[in-house]
Amino acid sequence: MLEIVNVSRRFGDFQALNEVSLQVQAGEFFTLLGPSGCGKTTLLRSIAGFDTPDSGDILLDGKSLLALPPEKRPVHTVFQSYALFPHMTVADNIAFPLRMSGVGKAEIERRVADVLEDVRLPDKAKHFPEELSGGQRQRIAIARALVNRPRLLLLDEPLSALDAKLREQMQIELINLQKEVGITFVYVTHDQGEALALSHRIAVMNKGEVSQIDEPSLLYSSPKNRFVADFIGQCNLLDGKVVSCDGATTRITIDGLGELAVQSNPNIPFNVGDDCALTLRPEKIRLAKSVAPESDEVHFPGTVHDMLYLGDVTVYIIEVKRDGHPVLIEALLANSAPGRARLLDTGDAVEICWPRDAGHLVR
Amino acid sequence: MKNGAKALLTLPPAVYLFLFFAVPGLLMLLASFRFPGDYGGLAPWYYVEDGAITFDLTLENWARLFETTLYLQLLLKSLLFAVLTTAICALLAYPLALTIAASPKKHRDLLILMVILPFWSNFLVRIYAWMIIFSPQGALTEGLNHITGLLGLEPVNLMFSSVAVITCLVYVHLPFMVLPLYANLEKHDPALLDAAQDLGATRAQRFWKVTWPLSLPGLYAGAVLVFIPTLGIFAIPDLLGGTNGIMIGNVIKQQFVESRDWPFGSVLSLVLTGITLVLVVLAGRLGRTPGALT
Ligand SMILES: Nc1ncnc2c1ncn2[C@@H]1O[C@H](COP(=O)(O)OP(=O)(O)OP(=O)(O)O)[C@@H](O)[C@H]1O
Ligand SMILES: [Mg+2]
Numbered sequence: 001m002l003e004i005v006n007v008s009r010r011f012g013d014f015q016a017l018n019e020v021s022l023q024v025q026a027g028e029f030f031t032l033l034g035p036s037g038c039g040k041t042t043l044l045r046s047i048a049g050f051d052t053p054d055s056g057d058i059l060l061d062g063k064s065l066l067a068l069p070p071e072k073r074p075v076h077t078v079f080q081s082y083a084l085f086p087h088m089t090v091a092d093n094i095a096f097p098l099r100m101s102g103v104g105k106a107e108i109e110r111r112v113a114d115v116l117e118d119v120r121l122p123d124k125a126k127h128f129p130e131e132l133s134g135g136q137r138q139r140i141a142i143a144r145a146l147v148n149r150p151r152l153l154l155l156d157e158p159l160s161a162l163d164a165k166l167r168e169q170m171q172i173e174l175i176n177l178q179k180e181v182g183i184t185f186v187y188v189t190h191d192q193g194e195a196l197a198l199s200h201r202i203a204v205m206n207k208g209e210v211s212q213i214d215e216p217s218l219l220y221s222s223p224k225n226r227f228v229a230d231f232i233g234q235c236n237l238l239d240g241k242v243v244s245c246d247g248a249t250t251r252i253t254i255d256g257l258g259e260l261a262v263q264s265n266p267n268i269p270f271n272v273g274d275d276c277a278l279t280l281r282p283e284k285i286r287l288a289k290s291v292a293p294e295s296d297e298v299h300f301p302g303t304v305h306d307m308l309y310l311g312d313v314t315v316y317i318i319e320v321k322r323d324g325h326p327v328l329i330e331a332l333l334a335n336s337a338p339g340r341a342r343l344l345d346t347g348d349a350v351e352i353c354w355p356r357d358a359g360h361l362v363r
Numbered sequence: 364m365k366n367g368a369k370a371l372l373t374l375p376p377a378v379y380l381f382l383f384f385a386v387p388g389l390l391m392l393l394a395s396f397r398f399p400g401d402y403g404g405l406a407p408w409y410y411v412e413d414g415a416i417t418f419d420l421t422l423e424n425w426a427r428l429f430e431t432t433l434y435l436q437l438l439l440k441s442l443l444f445a446v447l448t449t450a451i452c453a454l455l456a457y458p459l460a461l462t463i464a465a466s467p468k469k470h471r472d473l474l475i476l477m478v479i480l481p482f483w484s485n486f487l488v489r490i491y492a493w494m495i496i497f498s499p500q501g502a503l504t505e506g507l508n509h510i511t512g513l514l515g516l517e518p519v520n521l522m523f524s525s526v527a528v529i530t531c532l533v534y535v536h537l538p539f540m541v542l543p544l545y546a547n548l549e550k551h552d553p554a555l556l557d558a559a560q561d562l563g564a565t566r567a568q569r570f571w572k573v574t575w576p577l578s579l580p581g582l583y584a585g586a587v588l589v590f591i592p593t594l595g596i597f598a599i600p601d602l603l604g605g606t607n608g609i610m611i612g613n614v615i616k617q618q619f620v621e622s623r624d625w626p627f628g629s630v631l632s633l634v635l636t637g638i639t640l641v642l643v644v645l646a647g648r649l650g651r652t653p654g655a656l657t
Contacts, residue, residue: 048561070560083558087576096572100563144562 001026001184002047002152007056009042009208016042017053018208024152024186024201029178031187033195034205035231040188043205044154047186048077060151071100076145078155082137084129090116090140091125097148115143118177135166139173146181155187159194171197192232196220204228220281224267225362229279234315236280236329238359242270250361252276256325260298263357270361277362284358285331287316289344291351299353302329304346311335316344318352388636395629396420403623424626428634434614438634441611444525445594448532449540452589453582455533456540460581461574463541464548471549478541486535490602493531497521497603523605531599536592540585547581548574583646591639611635 002024009017016039024030032040045051047058049070058065065073076097084093091112098108116122119139129137138158145153159167159174175198178185189195195202196216203213204227212224223229226237240254250264262278270276286297293299305328306317313332320327331352333343344350398406398421409418428434463474481489496503499520508518521527551574559569597612604610611631618628 050557050561070557071563071565075561077558077561079554079558081552081554083552083554085555085559085573096559096564097562100568148563 001061002186003059005057005059007043007046007053007058009046009051009053015208020210022203022210022213024184026184027182029185029187029198029200031189031195031199031202032205033189033192033202036190038205039208040205041156044156044186044188048075048154049073074151076148076150076153078141078145078153078158080157080160082141084137084141086129089125090127090129093129093140094144094147096144101148111147115147118180119143134162135170138162138170142177146183150183153183153185155185157189174198204231222360223279223362226277229362234282234330236282238278238280238327240276240278242272242274242276244272245270252278254278256322256327257300257320258322261356262359262361265361268361268363275363278359279362280354280359282315282330282332285329285352285354287318287331287333287350287352289348289350291353293353296356297353298356299351301349301351304344304348304350307344307346318350391629391633394626395424395633396422397626399624399626405625424630427627428630434631437611437614441594444529444532444610445590447529448536448593449586449590451533452537452540453586456537456544456585460541460544460548463545475545478538482538487598489535490531490599493527493534493603494522497527523603523607525608527603528600528608531603532593532596535599536589539588543584543588544578544581547578551577583649587643587646590642594639595635
C-alpha cells in the first residue's frame with residue numbers, strides 16, 4: 001500500500017537517508033525504530049510532504065505522492081508536540097480537517113462526537129487544549145488526525161512527552177484504536193520496547209539506512225546484524241572467527257572463551273576465517289553456583305563481576321576467564337521467590353551454560 | 364505566597380498610579396469646575412469669609428463643550444485621524460512583522476534594529492524632514508503638480524493638509540505597531556502551520572485560521588500603542604497641519620499655553636482621557652481571547 005523506493009536525502013554533506021526502501025501493508029501497524037538522528041523524522045516528513053527526497057519515490061496505492069503538496073496527500077500526522085490549535089476548542093480542533101475538506105455541518109458534528117468517543121474523551125469537546133492533561137492532548141491530536149479517515153496515519157514519537165505509566169496505558173489504547181479504525185499506522189520511535197509492544201512489523205534504521213525489517217519476535221530472536229542485535233533488547237555480543245562450518249553447526253573461536261559450537265545462521269553464509277559475532281540474549285543463559293550442562297549445551301565457569309537489581313530480575317555480569325582474556329557476559333535470574341534476589345554475590349564462583357542453538361550468529 | 368507579601372508587591376505600582384495618574388486626574392477634574400484666573404491659570408475655588416467657606420465652582424466650562432459643535436467635530440475628526448493612522452499602521456506593519464518573523468533567526472535582530480533605527484534621531488527633526496518633503500518646492504509636490512498639470516487639474520499643495528498629518532503620524536508610530544506584532548508572531552509554534560497544512564489547509568486557510576487569530580493580541584497591543592498617542596498629539600498637526608489638519612491636541616495646548624484658559628483645557632483633556640480609557644478597556648477585553656498566546 002505504501003511503498004518507499006530507494007529514497008535518499010542529503011543535508012549539506014550529511015546523508016540523512018540513504019537508499020531507503022520499504023513497503024507497508026494496508027491495515028498494518030508499522031514502526032520506524034532507530035537511535036536519535038538516524039533519519040526517522042526525515043523519512044516521515046517526506047511521506048507527509050514536508051520534505052522532498054533528493055532521489056527515489058514514495059508511492060501510495062501505486063501512485064507517486066511526490067508531486068502532491070502536504071495538504072493534498074491523504075496522509076495525516078500526529079506531531080510530537082501535538083500541535084493542537086490553542087485558540088480552538090477540542091471540538092473545533094477535531095473539526096478542522098473536516099472543514100478544510102468541505103464536510104457538511106451536521107456530518108462534522110456527528111463525526112467529531114464519534115471520534116471523541118473513540119478516544120474516550122466525549123465530555124471534553126468544549127474545552128481548550130490548555131485545559132487538558134498531556135495524555136488527553138495526545139488523544140485529541142490522534143482524534144484530529146484520524147477523523148477525516150486518512151489512508152495513512154503518521155505518528156512521530158507521539159508518546160515521548162508522557163510519563164512511563166501513562167505511556168504504557170496509551171500504548172494499549174493505540175493498539176486497540178488502530179485495530180478499531182483499521183487505518184494503516186506508520187509510527188516513529190527510538191524506544192525499542194515501545195516498538196516491540198505496538199508493531200506488526202518494525203524497520204530498524206541506522207545512520208539513514210534500513211538495517212532490518214521484520215516482525216517483533218523475529219527481530220528479537222534473529223537479528224540480521226550486530227546493530228539490530230544490540231539495539232533490540234539486552235544482548236551479549238561476542239566477537240569471534242569462523243573455524244569450520246558444517247551444515248547446521250558452525251564452530252567459532254571467541255577471544256577468551258576458546259572454540260565452541262553454535263547453530264549456523266541459514267540466512268547468512270559464512271566461510272572459514274570470516275569475522276563473526278555471537279549474539280546471546282541474557283535470558284537464554286543458565287546461571288547458578290553449579291550447573292549440570294545438558295549434552296547440547298556449552299558450559300563455562302566464571303565469577304560474579306557485578307550485579308544490578310531491577311526488581312523483577314537481577315542482572316549479573318559474569319566474568320569468564322578461560323584462556324587469559326577476561327570476557328564479561330550478562331545473565332539474568334528472575335526474582336520469583338523471596339530471597340532469590342540475594343542468591344549470588346559479587347565475587348562468587350558460578351557456572352554458566354547455554355544451549356548450542358541459543359546463540360545467533362551475525363556478521 | 365502569603366496575602367501580605369502579595370499586597371506588598373502591588374504596592375509600588377499602586378503608589379505610582381496614585382501619584383502620577385489619580386492625583387493629577389483629580390486635580391484636572393477639580394480644575395474643570397473652576398473659573399480661570401484673571402491673568403491665566405486658575406482662580407481660587409473657595410473663599411473663607413468670617414469663618415464660613417464659600418465654594419466658587421461652575422459648570423460653565425463643561426457647558427462650553429456643547430455650545431458649539433466645533434469641539435465635538437474636532438474630537439470626532441481627531442478620532443478619525445487616530446483610527447485611520449492605526450489602520451494604515453496595521454496594514455503596513457502586519458506584512459512587515461510577518462516577513463521578519465519568518466526570516467532566518469540570524470537576520471531578525473538586524474531587521475528589528477532597522478525598524479527602531481528612526482528613534483535614534485530627534486522626533487522634531489524627523490517632522491521637519493517631512494516639512495521639507497512636503498514643501499511646495501519639494502520634488503514630491505513639483506512632481507505631482509507636473510502630472511496634475513498634464514491632466515489639466517488644479518495644482519495640489521501637500522503641505523498643511525490632512526494628508527501630510529496622517530502620513531507623518533503613520534511614519535512616527537509605525538514601529539509601535541511592528542514591535543508588538545513581531546513579538547507575537549515570532550512566538551507562534553511553526554508546528555501549528557505544519558499541522559494545519561497536513562490536515563488539508565491551503566496557504567490562505569493557514570493564515571486566516573491559524574496565524575491571524577493567534578496574532579490578534581499583538582495587533583490589539585499595537586493598536587493601543589499607536590492609537591493613544593495619535594489621538595492626543597499636537598506637534599505633528601502644529602507643524603504640518605495648518606488650519607485644515609488641526610486636531611484636538613492642538614486646541615488643548617492652545618487653551619493651556621495661548622488662551623490661558625486652564626479650566627476649559629482641563630475639560631477637553633478629561634474628555635480625551637475618558638475616550639482613551641474606554642477604548643483601552645475594550646481592546647483589553649478583545650485581546651484576551653481564550654487560549655491565545657500570552
Ligand atoms: N532541515 C535539515 N537541515 C539539516 N540537517 C537536517 C535537517 N533535518 C534533519 N537533519 C539532520 O538529519 C539527521 C536525521 O534527522 P531526523 O530528524 O530524521 O532524525 P530522527 O531519527 O528523527 O532522530 P530523533 O530520534 O532524535 O528525532 C539529523 O542528524 C539531523 O541533524
Ligand atoms: Mg525525530
